[in-house]
Amino acid sequence: MKMNLLMGAAIAPMILAPLAMPAHADVDAVASASTAVAGDVIYGRVTNAAGAPLPGAEVLVRGTSQRAVTNTQGEFTLLTASGAMVLEVNYLGLPSASQTVVTTPGEDANVAIVLGAQSATDVADVIVTGVITDGVARSLNQQKNADGTVNVLSADAIGRYPDPNVAESLQRVQGIAIQRDQGEGRYINVRGAPAAFTAVSVDGVQVPAVDPGTRAVDLDTLPSDIVANIEVSKTLLPSQEADSIAGAVNIKTRSPFDRRRLAISGYAGGSYNDYGGEDVRAGATASNVFANETFGALLSVSYSETNRRPDNVENAWVKEEQNGADVFVLEETLFKDYETKRTRQALTGALEWRPSDDVRAYLRGSFAQFEDDEYRNTLGLIYSDGTLQPGATNTTATYTGARITRQLRHRTQKNDITTLVAGGEKTFANGAVWDASLSWADSEQSYPNRNELLYRSGGTTLSYNTGDHYMPTYSVFSDPAGFYRDPSRFSFRENAFRENTTKQEDVAFKANFELPSQLGGRDVTWKFGAKFNTREINADEQRYRNRAAAASPGTLASMLSDRPSRNYDYDLGFKFDAGKADDYFARVRAASPIRLPDSIAADYSAQEDILAGYAQARFDIGATNVIVGLRVENTKFDGEAAALIDNDGSAPYQMAKVSRDDTEFFPNLTVRHAFSDNLIGRFALTRSISRPEFSEIVPRRIEETDGSDISYEIGNPDLQPALSNNIDLGLEYYFASLGVVSANAFYKDLTDYRYTLKYSEPVTIDGTVYDADFETPINAPEGHLAGLELNLQRKFDFLPGLLSGFGVFANYTWTDAEIKTAQSYGGRDTFSLPGQSDTNYNAALFYEMAGFSARLSYTKRGDYLEEINADDADLDLYVEGREQLDFTASYDFGNGVEVFGEAKNLTDSAGVRYYGVKERTYEYEKFGYNVFLGVRFKL
Known part of the structure; x- marks a missing residue:
């Protein structure tokens, strides 16, 4: 950890000097300033003694209402009258300072403000900072001086x-x-x-x-x-x-103008994964400025590889009648043995041109790719293929004629996200700012491999006991050399192949114009803007299945390896030989039968065009900053999907289409009031929207299979966007040394909240009755989401000696939400909001002193509803709350080299889902802990 000696205000609070480089605030920084009508423009930059920018610093002109907030490069812009003025600079974690500045009529001025000179004569005025506290300071200053929450x-x-x-x-x-x-x-x-x-x-x-x-x-x-x-x-x-x-x-x-010199940094390391092999991560960034610091370039790369082998058991529950009463029984149990390799690689770059103080142009791009290559061996106990015997209870049951399956799935998933934006901005002599940008974004998800091979046994007797709902007992494992371990009892059932490719492309142009003026003797900053973006999405699925005996790769024994397969304490036999299976998939895939009709119906395409415009005014009333405005957005949507005329695919299909045109208005009132330099109050009245998922609007139908479980997703072209009227109220107190305590309350009045209902009754699709589960999205006319956020961050610098290196982070969020449906389902018309936990909190204790830093952090979220079952509340699907304890530590040698270590999920917390109550566990999955060691460097 590098130590900076930061001077107090009485010694050397700041140094003002002409800038060799152009410094210019971005649009956000300009928008936060209340400016005079006419005068000279001051372009400034605030840095610390090491030359690092200080974002979120507040710059005031004494005796006026003029105020600017520095952007992420520490830059600000002020429009002032000519002559002498006093600039005051406030930054949490550093002493406040002031300096007289004299401007010449008709000429712009450049100033560099350095907080914390490195020569100290009074130890009492020295503040020692480190990596953790520097990061906290940057975050808190930006939060404190932002207009909104x-x-x-x-x-x-x-x-x-x-x-x-x-x-x-x-x-x-x-x-x-x-x-x-x-x-x-x-x-x-x-x-x-x-x-x-x-x-x-x-x-x-x-x-x-x-x-x-x-x-x-x-x-x-x-x-x-x-x-x-x-x-x-x-x-x-x-x-x-x-x-x-x-x-x-x-x-x-990152921007090349963050450091404004040749700067190279990076890191590399490796780890041990408790439930998998070794992991590696590395990254590097290089940047520089050229041509008298008017041109900058940056390149950043990142790579990681993670091996995961989680333990996973899933149980599907249904209700059955026994002696005139309903009991909950399992219809299947799946033991999933994963071998997964996940890789992430990313590339970002930036070219920026700043030929003068009032002009800048930029080209920024990013590319990120996530690949998940997964082999999954599954042992399935298919109780529903048999007959439930009398005497079943909510925790025990016996089936005769049930089947056992052995399945291998090789799935490769690739996600690509690419963004590219070119833009520029111009500041005029009267302080007006114009900016515009043209952007392109592309997201693609593909499954080049989604291949499955399934073997199935004949009938057998199976029983279970779920008294210990996290570690049930199953009769199939009572004899290690028993039924499921004998490959001769299994015969080829089917192969299945799926390919999915979804591509979304978004092109957008936006422009903003900001104009300082006076209205009724008060400084008012007007801002106007417009944006047009068009997004195209194409989803294509290819699905094949073959159950013909000729498609068999041979006996199950011929496809197994000598590698044992285990899940928790369950011995699953031997794994499939992945090499043999991949050879088989490659050989028979080309000879698979014609594409299944269900995959044709899953395809869809859509285009969404959004034209938006807004106007807002910003003005100050004493210590109160007010923004009032209106945004208007028009949305045009066109989509289509294949509608099968005959479900067996023997007849041609036709395209089902949907077109929509909708305009919404979004009024806005945002108020920030400074009760004092450190006590900030906030209030906002806003309106917002959430448009339906593309797949939900288009009139499509998609079949999902998982073993013997078949379900359908059905689109709803009449689905409306969700709208919300929002009230936010907050109070934040910032400690002058470094820290904050805050409370923020919010209430969202929801209209047309969209939710997905899951039915477990027969459904008619295209004239055919399916005895299967299906899901479809519906609007709920009423709903609300309310909550309270509490936050505390504090460094204990008031403690003596070594104890002053301690600090704490803690936050707690409570939410309450529900939706009211237009019709009753199973006697219910009021539901919890899917995805909403009642409580969520974080706590971290950190220590930083003399190059050493460490943090012990804990996070916990409460249970939440995932799926609503329209037939039975007892079968609503929930996700159990999860906690996790992590630890990080590092030591900075002071020469640009730092070693660090990480320990993740020390609590070995599981991921759990359940139906209705925790005793009906649907999924129990454990991931283990991870220990990572690495080195960072900065040049």
């Missing part, structure tokens, strides 16, 4: 946690919980809302989802080490897109 994660703060992707980094923010896949964070739930209620952008470019079934972005595709900072806007301004009921996440990548 914003949470910020800096790169320094992200690097202090063992979080390999953006989703896991965001779980540390108050009000944010994550949904996991095999132990890794994938989606985020902001303030208890569904993941699709949060829009995600990279450098201001909205990212299309990779999954064809949702608008939620798979954040496990984006590695955390490409990030400069992450901004989570929980209240929106008129200048922001309205499609974020819960909040908007903007991931900012």
